[in-house]
Amino acid sequence: MTTLTITRPDDWHVHLRDGAALTTTVADISRYFGRAIVMPNLVPPVTNAALAEQYHQRIMAAKPSAHFKPLMVLYLTDQTTAQDITEAKASGLVYAAKLYPAGATTNSSSGVTHVDNIAEVLAAMEAENMPLLVHGEVTDHDIDIFDREAVFIDTILRPLVAKYPNLNIVLEHITTKHAVDFVMQANENVAATITAHHLLFNRNHMLVGGIRPHFYCLPILKRNIHQQALIAAATSGSEKFFLGTDSAPHAQAAKEAACGCAGAYTAHAAIELYAEAFEQAGALDKLEGFASLHGPKFYNLPANAEKITLTKNAWSVPATLAFGDDNVVPIRANETIAWQVK
Numbered sequence: 001m002t003t004l005t006i007t008r009p010d011d012w013h014v015h016l017r018d019g020a021a022l023t024t025t026v027a028d029i030s031r032y033f034g035r036a037i038v039m040p041n042l043v044p045p046v047t048n049a050a051l052a053e054q055y056h057q058r059i060m061a062a063k064p065s066a067h068f069k070p071l072m073v074l075y076l077t078d079q080t081t082a083q084d085i086t087e088a089k090a091s092g093l094v095y096a097a098k099l100y101p102a103g104a105t106t107n108s109s110s111g112v113t114h115v116d117n118i119a120e121v122l123a124a125m126e127a128e129n130m131p132l133l134v135h136g137e138v139t140d141h142d143i144d145i146f147d148r149e150a151v152f153i154d155t156i157l158r159p160l161v162a163k164y165p166n167l168n169i170v171l172e173h174i175t176t177k178h179a180v181d182f183v184m185q186a187n188e189n190v191a192a193t194i195t196a197h198h199l200l201f202n203r204n205h206m207l208v209g210g211i212r213p214h215f216y217c218l219p220i221l222k223r224n225i226h227q228q229a230l231i232a233a234a235t236s237g238s239e240k241f242f243l244g245t246d247s248a249p250h251a252q253a254a255k256e257a258a259c260g261c262a263g264a265y266t267a268h269a270a271i272e273l274y275a276e277a278f279e280q281a282g283a284l285d286k287l288e289g290f291a292s293l294h295g296p297k298f299y300n301l302p303a304n305a306e307k308i309t310l311t312k313n314a315w316s317v318p319a320t321l322a323f324g325d326d327n328v329v330p331i332r333a334n335e336t337i338a339w340q341v342k
């Protein structure tokens with residue numbers, strides 16, 4: 001196949017950052033995506049409706065394409081109240097709230113220290129029909145970094161799903177067969193996003209022949225059998241799995257460092273990278289469901305009305321992209337990508 005026309009896709013998990021970085025991130029994400037769930041892990045984080053509204057204005061001031069709509073997310077802390085949820089929902093701009101276990105990932109230090117601290121908040125979200133988005137990793141320092149997602153599922157998520165059976169939950173950026181199996185056996189209100197980089201890469205890409213910091217993200221790339229399970233889930237046609245790039249830019253110097261930040265930048269070529277992964281799996285016919293239909297259905301929103309067309313036409317990714325006063329090194333820097341959006 002050399003061209004592929006699909007319903008305009010959405011990105012259900014992206015980091016646009018703030019300030020001057022918005023010039024690049026907003027242009028890239030709005031090139032063909034219709035909507036994006038915008039992660040709230042700024043410094044300080046987006047913890048209430050007023051902050052979400054201000055962040056929304058800054059994103060719109062960065063002039064996204066006319067078809068683009070940012071969907072805002074509340075960052076949950078130990079101090080979040082049920083009223084914060086009610087006000088966020090009433091704003092009409094906030095579509096979900098995010099659980100970052102404190103210390104699990106970039107800018108998560110204000111996150112939740114124990115899920116019991118947000119019991120009332122979760123009950124309010126269940127009542128208000130507001131989805132809970134989860135960074136699913138435990139932070140105990142004696143738990144191996146490669147096991148943190150599986151341990152989170154068994155010790156935190158499974159009991160949480162049982163306690164709030166009607167809460168809509170998205171396990172974000174899943175990276176293991178354990179997560180795929182958990183989501184598959186759960187009820188319809190439990191779904192997952194999958195990144196392009198976790199479909200295309202495993203930990204060998206990051207660690208063999210030298211350490212490659214631009215592949216370092218959280219949850220960390222796992223071994224090949226997990227990559228295969230993610231590919232099988234994404235291309236299965238199951239409505240429980242949908243596109244979330246987790247495009248997470250950091251300045252080049254913050255990645256290429258003795259202690260490098262976690263996050264991979266893919267917003268410059270997101271659907272193109274997914275198309276490669278789906279083509280390698282012989283499943284290009286499943287891309288539209290994953291990228292454009294399953295997400296809106298889960299969020300109870302209509303699919304986008306327009307279409308986009310991808311053509312098989314290799315193009316070169318630059319070594320760096322502008323990122324405020326800095327640079328970001330995108331995934332596939334100095335290499336080619338097989339697909340291109342017309």
Ligand SMILES: NC(=O)N[C@@H](CC(=O)O)C(=O)O
Nearest residue numbers: 015105106217218248262263
């Ligand atoms: N995925 C990452 O490695 N990093 C994200 C945070 C996150 O999504 O966990 C970031 O904000 O940099």
Ligand SMILES: [Zn+2]
Nearest residue numbers: 105135218219
């Ligand atoms: Zn995360």
Ligand SMILES: [Zn+2]
Nearest residue numbers: 015039246248
């Ligand atoms: Zn993320």
